[in-house]
Amino acid sequence: EDYMKAAELEGKYAEYGGYTAEAKAGELLLGIGIPIEQHNGPMSNVAPGWKLRVLLAQALFSDPDVLLLDEPTNNLDIHSIHWLEDILNQIKSTIVIISHDRHFLNEVCTHMADMDYGTLKVYPGNYDSYMLASVQARSQQLSNNVKAKEKIAELAAFVARFSANASKARQATSRQRQLEKIEIVEVKPSSRQNPFIRFDAEKKLHNMAVECNALTKAYDRPIFKNFKIGIRAGEKIAIIGQNGAGKTTLLKTILSKRFEGIPADSGDVKWAENANVGVMPQDNTEMFAKDELLMDWMNNWRNTGDDDQVIRGTLGRLLFSGDEIGKSVKVLSGGEKGRMIWGKLMLQKYNVLAMDEPTNHMDMESIESLQIALEKFDGTLIFVSHDREFVSALANRILEVKMDGTVVDYSGTYEEYLRSQALAG
Numbered sequence: 001e002d003y004m005k006a007a008e009l010e011g012k013y014a015e016y017g018g019y020t021a022e023a024k025a026g027e028l029l030l031g032i033g034i035p036i037e038q039h040n041g042p043m044s045n046v047a048p049g050w051k052l053r054v055l056l057a058q059a060l061f062s063d064p065d066v067l068l069l070d071e072p073t074n075n076l077d078i079h080s081i082h083w084l085e086d087i088l089n090q091i092k093s094t095i096v097i098i099s100h101d102r103h104f105l106n107e108v109c110t111h112m113a114d115m116d117y118g119t120l121k122v123y124p125g126n127y128d129s130y131m132l133a134s135v136q137a138r139s140q141q142l143s144n145n146v147k148a149k150e151k152i153a154e155l156a157a158f159v160a161r162f163s164a165n166a167s168k169a170r171q172a173t174s175r176q177r178q179l180e181k182i183e184i185v186e187v188k189p190s191s192r193q194n195p196f197i198r199f200d201a202e203k204k205l206h207n208m209a210v211e212c213n214a215l216t217k218a219y220d221r222p223i224f225k226n227f228k229i230g231i232r233a234g235e236k237i238a239i240i241g242q243n244g245a246g247k248t249t250l251l252k253t254i255l256s257k258r259f260e261g262i263p264a265d266s267g268d269v270k271w272a273e274n275a276n277v278g279v280m281p282q283d284n285t286e287m288f289a290k291d292e293l294l295m296d297w298m299n300n301w302r303n304t305g306d307d308d309q310v311i312r313g314t315l316g317r318l319l320f321s322g323d324e325i326g327k328s329v330k331v332l333s334g335g336e337k338g339r340m341i342w343g344k345l346m347l348q349k350y351n352v353l354a355m356d357e358p359t360n361h362m363d364m365e366s367i368e369s370l371q372i373a374l375e376k377f378d379g380t381l382i383f384v385s386h387d388r389e390f391v392s393a394l395a396n397r398i399l400e401v402k403m404d405g406t407v408v409d410y411s412g413t414y415e416e417y418l419r420s421q422a423l424a425g
Contacts, residue, residue, distance in 0.1 A: 334361030
């Protein structure tokens with residue numbers, strides 16, 4: 001009898017995936033970038049930024065009927081996001097996601113729930129389908145309202161003209177009934193707002209913006225060795241790679257001490273004489289260390305000839321208006337601080353922009369506005385990003401920092417780079 005009970009329990013254990021649980025857990029942890037040597041260690045050994053990844057793997061491991069994910073791509077690199085897309089498309093769970101990653105939403109979602117105009121409306125399809133459908137629905141409603149108003153005016157004119165005419169009284173009464181049935185649907189103003197961003201370069205660079213020769217940088221391991229690159233004026237370069245590979249380190253080393261960067265262990269960086277580089281760091285704590293009002297903070301970056309109206313206008317275009325400009329920068333959210341830095345870059349008219357994860361903490365409208373502004377920017381752009389839609393739209397050259405200390409330099413778009421890697425693999 002005990003043997004029968006043990007066999008039954010063993011069958012249940014197998015049915016619930018007991019024999020494959022350890023392998024599945026290991027596969028999930030590797031997928032989100034947790035190295036094998038940490039799999040059996042304590043959570044206290046996992047870096048703070050990676051603990052969220054472990055929690056994500058834990059949620060996926062349980063094969064839930066319903067999975068709720070709040071900004072799951074935050075702190076994930078491009079490769080990990082692609083892995084997560086594949087996992088979510090394989091599982092049979094009902095998934096509810098909050099995300100500002102447009103590419104992720106397009107790859108994973110079958111429906112979009114839009115919270116706007118004070119209501120929640122569900123659209124079939126992915127993010128691109130939703131955007132098209134929502135714009136078309138709003139446009140159609142506005143068009144219907146215009147036609148309804150024209151019809152109301154026409155019927156009202158007839159009623160006013162012939163209501164006292166005995167021969168036309170019946171027709172006037174009929175028109176009045178039609179008039180009463182027509183409804184004008186209220187089209188509520190959107191809760192969304194797009195900042196207006198425009199980056200102008202005061203001095204145009206020609207030929208080379210910067211040349212780096214034999215750059216080497218190491219901390220506890222080599223980040224890159226004998227790295228060489230020449231960046232031409234007008235290029236838009238995306239730096240990608242796994243978390244911890246050294247993307248920020250590479251960007252800061254290219255900037256050098258001349259432009260708020262760090263020195264290489266060896267090698268040299270030569271910027272063009274007229275290069276004027278504006279930097280948006282990933283960690284902007286130092287930029288907002290002082291307890292200043294928004295107006296005063298932005299005043300620090302005014303150009304000669306800029307008056308208070310220019311500063312107020314810049315803040316207004318970045319969605320800071322009215323009483324807001326009198327509040328302290330200390331109470332700003334991460335996204336608001338990012339928009340303030342965009343204001344600095346707009347005012348200073350740099351001919352080179354260096355941005356480290358500029359879409360972090362941003363809503364869809366801000367990301368889309370920044371992307372459009374950078375597409376129109378005729379200066380040089382060097383940026384680190386894990387947002388594939390952003391990288392795909394902007395980059396014409398890719399630098400991928402590898403964990404082994406090598407840097408792949410590819411001239412072309414991100415999609416072309418992915419195809420080249422697939423062929424190479």
